Amino acid sequence: MTAIQWQTVQTYDDIIFQRAEGIARISINRPEVHNAFRPKTTFELIDAFSRAREDPEVGVILFTGEGGRAFCSGGDQRVRGHGGYVGEDNVPRLNVTDLHKLIRSIPKPVIALVAGWAIGGGHVLHVICDLTIAAENARFGQTGPKVGSFDGGFGAIQLARNVGQKKAREIWYLCRQYDAREALEMGLVNAVVPLEDLEAEGVRWAKQILKMSPIAIRMLKSAFNAELDGMVGITELAHNANMLFYMTDEAKEGRNAFLEKREPAYSDFSKFPRRP
Numbered sequence: 001m002t003a004i005q006w007q008t009v010q011t012y013d014d015i016i017f018q019r020a021e022g023i024a025r026i027s028i029n030r031p032e033v034h035n036a037f038r039p040k041t042t043f044e045l046i047d048a049f050s051r052a053r054e055d056p057e058v059g060v061i062l063f064t065g066e067g068g069r070a071f072c073s074g075g076d077q078r079v080r081g082h083g084g085y086v087g088e089d090n091v092p093r094l095n096v097t098d099l100h101k102l103i104r105s106i107p108k109p110v111i112a113l114v115a116g117w118a119i120g121g122g123h124v125l126h127v128i129c130d131l132t133i134a135a136e137n138a139r140f141g142q143t144g145p146k147v148g149s150f151d152g153g154f155g156a157i158q159l160a161r162n163v164g165q166k167k168a169r170e171i172w173y174l175c176r177q178y179d180a181r182e183a184l185e186m187g188l189v190n191a192v193v194p195l196e197d198l199e200a201e202g203v204r205w206a207k208q209i210l211k212m213s214p215i216a217i218r219m220l221k222s223a224f225n226a227e228l229d230g231m232v233g234i235t236e237l238a239h240n241a242n243m244l245f246y247m248t249d250e251a252k253e254g255r256n257a258f259l260e261k262r263e264p265a266y267s268d269f270s271k272f273p274r275r276p
C-alpha cells in the first residue's frame with residue numbers, strides 16, 4: 001500500500017505524471033504493449049522529466065510503468081520504420097537519446113521501480129536511473145541483437161559499469177533474461193521487494209533521500225557522472241561549482257562592482273583570503 005496521495009501535475013496520452021510530498025512519479029501508461037514507447041511517449045516523458053527538474057518542490061523522481069506486468073519493453077516495434085520510430089508526423093526518429101541524457105543530468109535522484117519486464121530499450125531506461133528497486137516478478141534483459149538493434153551508449157557502457165564487462169557482454173551477446181534475484185546478485189538493481197510493496201518501498205527510499213542536503217546529493221550525482229561522461233560530465237560538475245561560487249560574497253563583489261559602475265578598477269577582492 002502507498003501511504004501517499006498523488007496529485008496529477010499534467011495530463012498526457014501515454015504517461016502519467018503525479019507529485020506528492022516532494023516526490024514526482026512518472027509512469028509509462030501503455031500496459032497493452034508492456035509499456036513500449038513510441039515517439040509520442042518519449043516526448044511526453046521528456047516534458048514530464050523537464051517539469052520535475054524545474055520544480056523546486058521535487059527532490060526525487062520515481063520512474064515506473066503501469067499495470068504491474070512491465071516497466072517498459074523498449075521501442076514500440078509496430079512503429080519502427082526506416083531509420084527510427086515513426087510518430088504522428090510520419091518522421092522516423094530515435095528521440096529516446098534525449099530522454100537518456102535528461103535522466104542522466106537532471107540534478108535529482110531518479111529511482112526506477114521495476115515490476116515485470118524491463119527489456120530492450122526499457123532495460124536501458126532503468127540502467128540509466130540512479131537507483132533501481134525491483135519487484136519479485138521483475139525480468140531483465142536486452143533483445144537488440146535478436147531484433148536488429150543495439151544501444152552502444154549508456155545501454156552498453158553504463159551497464160558494464162554497473163555489472164562489470166563480462167556480465168554486460170553476456171547480457172548483450174546472448175540476450176538472456178534474468179529474474180530479480182539474479183539482477184540483485186549481479187548489482188543490476190539495489191533491492192528486491194514483493195510486487196505489492198514496490199511503490200511504498202520507492203516512496204520510503206525517496207523520503208530518506210529527501211532528508212539529506214539537496215546540494216550534497218546534487219554534487220554527488222554530478223561527481224558520479226563526471227568520472228564517466230568526459231567533457232560533458234566535467235562541465236556539469238564545474239557549473240555546479242559555479243552555482244556554489246555565485247552564493248559567496250566574493251563572487252557577489254564582482255557582480256556589484258560592475259553594476260555600481262565602480263572606477264577605475266571594478267572589483268575589490270582584497271578582503272577575500274587566498275586559502276591554502
Ligand SMILES: CC(C)(COP(=O)(O)OP(=O)(O)OC[C@H]1O[C@@H](n2cnc3c(N)ncnc32)[C@H](O)[C@@H]1OP(=O)(O)O)[C@@H](O)C(=O)NCCC(=O)NCCSC(=O)c1cc(O)c2ccccc2c1O
Pocket residue numbers: 032033034036073074075076077078094095096097117119120121122143144147149150151152
Ligand atoms: C517483453 C516480452 C519478452 C514479453 O513477452 P510475453 O510473452 O510476456 O508478452 P507478449 O510478447 O505477448 O506481449 C504482450 C503484448 O505486448 C506487445 N509488445 C511487447 N513488447 C512490445 C514492443 N517492444 N513493441 C510493440 N509491442 C510490444 C506484444 O506484441 C503483445 O501484443 P499482442 O497484441 O500480440 O497481444 C516480449 O513482449 C518481447 O520480447 N517484447 C519485445 C522486446 C523488444 O525487443 N523491444 C525492442 C528492443 S530495441 C529498443 O527498444 C530500442 C529503442 C530505441 O529507441 C533505441 C534507440 C537507440 C538505440 C537503440 C534503441 C533500441 O534498441
